[in-house]
Amino acid sequence: MLVDAPYIPASALEIEAQKAVEPGRPGPAFGRRLATLALRGGALAVFVGVLVVFSVTAPFFLTIGNIGNVLGQSAIAGVLAIGLTIVIIAGGSNVVTGGIDLSLAANMGLSAAVYASLAQAGHGDGVAIAGALGTGLAIGAVNAAAVTLAGIVPLLATLAVMNVVAGLELVLTQNTVVPASSEFLSALSAGGPFGIPVLAYVLLGFTLVVAAIVQYTPLGLRLYAVGAFPDAARAAGLPVKSFVAGSFLTSGLCGGLAGILSVSYLSGSTTGAGDMLLPVVVTALLGTVFSRRLVPTVTGTLLSALFVGFLINGFQLLNISSTLVSGVQGLLILLVVSATTLLGRKENA
Amino acid sequence: MATTALSSFTRGVARYALVAALAAVFALFAALAPGFLSGANLLSVLVNNFALLAIVAIAMTFAVSAGGIDLSVGTAVDFASFAFVSLVLAGQPIALAALGGLAGGALVGVFNAVLIAGIGISPFLATLGTLFVGRSAQQLLTNGGNPVYLPPAGVPEAFRFLGHGTVAGIPVPLLVTALVVAGAWLVLSHTRFGRVTLAAGIQASVVRYSGLRLSRITALTYVLVSTIAAVVGLILTSTVTVYIPSSGNAFLLNAIGATFIGTTFDPHGRPNVPGTVLGVLLLGVVANGLLLSGLNFYWQQVGTGLLIFSVLAIGFANRKAAARA
Amino acid sequence: MADTAGRGAAIVRLENIVKRFGGAEALSGASLTVERGSVHGLVGQNGAGKSTLIKLIAGLHRADEGTVEIDGKVYDRLTPHLAEELGIHFIHQDRLLVPTFTVGEALFLGRELRFPGTPFLDRAAMRRRSAEILERYFGLALPHSALIADLSAAEKQIVQITRALIASPKVLVFDEPTAALVRREADLLFQLIRRLSAEGVTILYISHYLGEIVDLCDTVTVLRNGRDVATLPVAGTSAAEIGALMVNRDIGELYPKPDVAPGEVVLEVENLALAGRFDAVSFTLRRGEVLGLTGLVGSGAKEVVRTLFGLDRPTGGTVSVKGEAVFSADPAAATDRRLALVPEDRRRDGVALDLSVTENTTLASLGRFSRGLIDRGAERRQTEDLVKRLQIKTDGVDALVKTLSGGNQQKVAIAKWLSRQSEIYLLDEPTVGVDIAAKVEIYRLIGELAERGAAVLVLSSDIEELLGVTDRLLVFFRGRVTRQFISSETSPDQVLADVTGAYETLRHAG
Structure with a gap:
């Protein structure tokens, strides 16, 4: 064994032996693809089904005006969920040790408060915008440092940052609504071409830009590699930590942007931004079922956000308590992960 | 050899950062905040800022020990509260109602156990789903989220005992907390179940390959988590004599924070009951002290957050250094 | 020292490298000089420091002492990125490819192709290029939509090699490249390496299989206990000589096997079957006996062990422990019957x-x-x-x-x-990744277990080891026991013929 093992590597023949026992290697691959297809198709079918049910039961549902409204109302959550999606892509799908940013909703609250306070103090829109985006970016930078330099797992790092940020928002606003109005804000919250709110265009434009970068450039491809298999990314010479740090900076910036949108939508800063956290997390996680390979994608997250938006809207039109939406989301996420887990298990067995 | 001495030194620092932070915060407020050191205030810290969160955090400690997390601890609190209030309103004896309340909370754990141990969903996603479903379920049960009040006149004295009573001068909530803490400590570090739970959290497949029934242990853990959290539902309801839907979630983030702060207290960074208790105490003292210092009320949260952040940063930076050494 | 001309010929040169992990020294003064254009072999036992040395060249570790010199320049802070820029590429043992990527994406990660003048990925171009390269070097066509996760081990290996080739490397480092390849694919790989070498690429080749080293390399460096003990020209050196340098112990002392008279039967397996894995497996195991199982991966031997421990549910046959039939597929029930499994993946399942x-x-x-x-x-x-x-x-x-x-x-x-x-021990590859001294102690332990009246079943792909420690040996091939040997009355070559199916083939042919 030690001296000149006869040249037949033990595992060298493993593949032929496996082939002997189990002919037709495409089996598992085919199974997985089929399962993926079923899941994705199922998700889309549910989406379309919900739309159809609503449009039949609530005639107003399928008007351009209403769809535009839903898009506009989904803008804030959509921007946040897309920010979170980027963190999840770069951090991997293990929610505890992988990518997650719990400070996003609080970030939005503080950024909005900063914007409103600056505006109230008589500063122009330029300063206020810079203030809000700067706030978001700074929060992202703290997260990035905590995760990549101090080595705190993202779940905890962003949890602690969330607490600090939510506190700072309270300090700044004394837990009151800080009203803000300006031409820029009115323009953002106004209706745009075809009777569709400007916020809807902002959401679509934002998604388009981010999706273009994440799904169609080398940068995006590398982001996926870093999250899915850091060792492979490292072996390919990619600076893994910089990517992770960058993902937190980006999500911080998304928080800032969402803050600006929310100031315009609500004509000021409001309290209780933190309530958006878990819905945004669920939206981002659900987005994976709208992707071809069952991975987080920007467009998938958009669809997921719109799905939630349509549910809320449809329930409202039908006079059903919109609080049930959270139940539907919860059940959906359980169904989706159960299905993926069970399918995965069957395939391994 | 120098490196060994150094690393054991830094490990010591990591371990006692938590105790040191607690001592420092305590000393600081003793000096700055008038009345902080008074017996009445310290008791109020324990009752108002410590007891309930400690129980929820202990529950969380079991979930984290098993290598998971439970985002639905608040849901268990709510379900217990709802069941308790409903049974009392239905005229059931308090003891039975309390048992019903515990069962209501445990139900949430059973649901989680099926998802996690039965189907194999990751605990984060499973309990996130439970949290959302639980929220809607409560809305449905309460006509869209209306609080359920107990008429002040019709509440039996026994009902108020859990929240307001004292035994030998010690408030009952504190007593219950002490019992839960002691029991949890015994179970987690001195019983077979606790040891296997810990092992499952550290390396699940070894547990399976050791001939231990992993899924049974996992299932039991999540039921236990919810049952412990349910105790808080009972105390809370007894204190305020009202059930407010989805109010239990207020504990969630601090419970997670305290549990992970507590891990810095263990030489190997494992979740542990004493550490969790220290973590909760730290959060409680800071909240109370900041309040007494006359600082703006809203700075409390900032201070708490910064504190959690620094303890975690020290703990993790040290673990990283130890891993590199 | 002053001989700069000689140094010019060295493309990679490591000198007196010391690398510590915690208290343990993985390398204690190892040197390695790889000359430009050569095919240089690197051998050593597990734990000799081969992979640490490689990771130093890859920039994944940094030396505590000593110098790393590439192309005549000393690098103190080598990074994976810098190593690639210097033209050094690695075919890692663990295939470092993102499972959710397509072949094209995996091949071009880090040096993606774009539409000219835009920042956007040109996936079609990447697909075309990768198809071209795969076709040219391997005569292979992979479906372009296939994900890495869908590929076989050999195909992944090929993708990994292709990745390196795209970058036009100066030095290619192969870390145990044949471990996942079948013979035919390995031969293809050797041809490829010779061709690359002829094109002027320097090759550093790490392998357990000394036969490969002798066939392929010009020079070989032997590592032992974190030091280089010899660097020799391969011409005129036999595999046995290289092997002797790797160990400093007489092989004869390896197997301290005591003589134990077998006692009563404690494990009886009859016609055991698991659909698609193994069929009609029957054997008995007595107290004080050490029984060996061997076979290729997929031959069913490992699956039999898993089934005995209750990890898989058999589809037919019976297992009796001490005369009592076992019905449940449950490791807890198995341990209650005093069965013990020491699994192969020690760091995941064992401890x-x-x-x-x-x-x-x-x-x-x-x-x-x-x-x-x-x-x-x-x-x-x-x-x-x-x-x-x-x-x-x-x-x-x-x-x-x-x-x-x-x-x-x-x-x-x-x-x-x-x-x-426990009384019945199932040991699955008990000495994988264990140094030679510990191996001997584990062999002694196996003997001791038998002496104390335990029944021991050892599954191993190391046939010499099996013959050394067992009394009897069962060979699995394609899900069946094809041959039984008395360990003291057979030779490794005979067993090997059965393991690889030559016996079966002969019988069918005859």
């Missing part, structure tokens, strides 16, 4: 790395130490006894198992079952 020696040792037998609460004193005493008896080298019973060497970790995995008072 919990972040638990202490004590916690690992008593994990399967906590019932013995607890009456409500765990009696920590008793637990500790039991562990200390076992640590002494098995000569486990540790800083104490409270040390975490991850601080132990591979061999000592394996002893802890065995101690767990001794503490459980």
Whole structure:
């Protein structure tokens, strides 16, 4: 064994032996693809089904005006969920040790408060915008440092940052609504071409830009590699930590942007931004079922956000308590992960 | 050899950062905040800022020990509260109602156990789903989220005992907390179940390959988590004599924070009951002290957050250094 | 020192490298000089420091002492990125490819192709280029939509090699490249390496298989205990000579096998079957007996062991332990019947790395130490006894198992079952990744178990080892036991012929 093992590597023949026992290697691959297809198709079918049910039961549902409204109302959550999606892509799908940013909703609250306070103090829109985006970016930078330099797992790092940020928002606003109005804000919250709110265009434009970068450039491809298999990314010479740090900076910036949108939508800063956290997390996680390979994608997250938006809207039109939406989301996420887990298990067995 | 001495030194620092932070915060407020050191205030810290969160955090400690997390601890609190209030309103004896309340909370754990141990969903996603479903379920049960009040006149004295009573001068909530803490400590570090739970959290497949029934242990853990959290539902309801839907979630983030702060207290960074208790105490003292210092009320949260952040940063930076050494 | 001309010929030169991990020295003054254009072999046992050395060249580790010189320039802070820029590329043992990527994406990660003048990926171009290269070097066409996760081990290996080729490397480092390849694919790889070498690429080739080294390399460096013990021209050196340099121990002492008279039958397997894995497997195992199982991966031997321990549910046949039929597929029930499994993937299934020696040792037998609460004193005493008896080298019973060497970790995995008072031991590749000294101790331990009346079943792909430690040997091929040997009456070559199916083939042909 030690001296000149006869040249037949033990595992060298493993593949032929496996082939002997189990002919037709495409089996598992085919199974997985089929399962993926079923899941994705199922998700889309549910989406379309919900739309159809609503449009039949609530005639107003399928008007351009209403769809535009839903898009506009989904803008804030959509921007946040897309920010979170980027963190999840770069951090991997293990929610505890992988990518997650719990400070996003609080970030939005503080950024909005900063914007409103600056505006109230008589500063122009330029300063206020810079203030809000700067706030978001700074929060992202703290997260990035905590995760990549101090080595705190993202779940905890962003949890602690969330607490600090939510506190700072309270300090700044004394837990009151800080009203803000300006031409820029009115323009953002106004209706745009075809009777569709400007916020809807902002959401679509934002998604388009981010999706273009994440799904169609080398940068995006590398982001996926870093999250899915850091060792492979490292072996390919990619600076893994910089990517992770960058993902937190980006999500911080998304928080800032969402803050600006929310100031315009609500004509000021409001309290209780933190309530958006878990819905945004669920939206981002659900987005994976709208992707071809069952991975987080920007467009998938958009669809997921719109799905939630349509549910809320449809329930409202039908006079059903919109609080049930959270139940539907919860059940959906359980169904989706159960299905993926069970399918995965069957395939391994 | 120098490196060994150094690393054991830094490990010591990591371990006692938590105790040191607690001592420092305590000393600081003793000096700055008038009345902080008074017996009445310290008791109020324990009752108002410590007891309930400690129980929820202990529950969380079991979930984290098993290598998971439970985002639905608040849901268990709510379900217990709802069941308790409903049974009392239905005229059931308090003891039975309390048992019903515990069962209501445990139900949430059973649901989680099926998802996690039965189907194999990751605990984060499973309990996130439970949290959302639980929220809607409560809305449905309460006509869209209306609080359920107990008429002040019709509440039996026994009902108020859990929240307001004292035994030998010690408030009952504190007593219950002490019992839960002691029991949890015994179970987690001195019983077979606790040891296997810990092992499952550290390396699940070894547990399976050791001939231990992993899924049974996992299932039991999540039921236990919810049952412990349910105790808080009972105390809370007894204190305020009202059930407010989805109010239990207020504990969630601090419970997670305290549990992970507590891990810095263990030489190997494992979740542990004493550490969790220290973590909760730290959060409680800071909240109370900041309040007494006359600082703006809203700075409390900032201070708490910064504190959690620094303890975690020290703990993790040290673990990283130890891993590199 | 002053001979700069000689140095010019060296493309990679490591000098007196010392690398420590915690307290342990992985490399203690190792040197390696690879000359431009050569095919340089690097051999050594597990733990000799091969992979650490490679990771230094890859920029994944940094040396504590010594210098790393590439192309005549000393680099103190080599990074993976810099190494690639210098033209050094690696075919890693663990295939570092993102499973959710397509072949094209995986091949071009880090040097993606774009539409000219835009920042956007040109996936079609990447697909075309990768198809071209795969076709040219391997004559292989992979479906372009296939994900890495869908590829076979060999195909992944090919993708990995292709990745390196795209970058037009100056130096290619192969780390155990044939481990996942079948013979035909390995031959193809050797042809490729010769061709690359002829094109002027320098090759550094790490392998366990000395035969490959002799066939392929010009020069070979032997590592032992973190040092280079020799660098020789391959011409005029035999594989046996190289092998002798790798060990400093007479092989004869390896197998201290005691003579034990077998006792009663404790395990009886009859016509055991698991659909698609194995069929009609029958054997008995007595107290004091050591039975070997061997076969290729997929031959069914491993699956039989898993089934015996209750990890898989058989589709036919019976298993009786001490005369009592077993019906449940449940490891808990198996351990109750005094069965023990020491699994192959020690670091995943055998020991919990972040638990202490004590916690690992008593994990399967906590019932013995607890009456409500765990009696920590008793637990500790039991562990200390076992640590002494098995000569486990540790800083104490409270040390975490991850601080132990591979061999000592394996002893802890065995101690767990001794503490459980198991009687039937199923050992799955018990000496994989264990250094030679610990191997001998594990062999001695196997003998001792038999002497004390335990029944031992050893599954191993190392045939010499099996013949050394077992009484009888069953060979599995394509899901069946194809041959039985008395270990003392056969030779490795004979067994090997059956393992690889030559016997079967002959019989069918004849």
